[in-house]
């Protein structure tokens with residue numbers, strides 16, 4: 001199986017989730033958010049194809065990292081590949097974060113016709129969901145570009161059948177006060 005990427009595996013990042021992480025930049029996005037900072041990842045035929053087993057070997061060769069982040073582009077558009085990467089990474093002891101332009105609620109609805117989406121969610125620790133909304137943009141947010149996006153504890157959300165946010169990431173950078181508008185809690 002191949003996966004379509006926009007960039008080679010990024011081996012070190014401290015901004016795409018907590019800790020020291022690898023980042024998989026998936027190619028392809030359909031959300032067209034105005035102000036998107038990564039337009040080169042949109043084309044479903046752009047980027048390059050990579051053998052998934054080769055990518056897994058590269059991931060395995062990187063030592064002493066906390067986790068791996070799937071981003072792009074939208075990793076949910078290559079759900080089979082994302083599931084393979086996420087479940088492989090979990091077996092290596094890495095925590096898995098994933099960014100998507102879909103909301104958690106949309107993914108749950110989509111999983112009724114595509115059970116792989118639920119399997120993928122079950123392999124993800126943290127999901128940052130929703131489109132980037134330029135009017136909600138703030139540089140003070142932790143791990144998200146706009147205030148409508150949510151940093152979701154996926155395991156707890158699946159267990160409780162509702163969105164459970166990661167409290168420590170709701171606050172603004174350098175502040176202990178929560179920063180999330182009530183209207184964004186449940187979309």
Ligand code: SF4
Pocket residue numbers: 029030031032033036037038039041072073074100101130131132
């Ligand atoms: S979901 Fe992300 S990559 Fe896709 S258009 Fe929106 S900001 Fe850009």
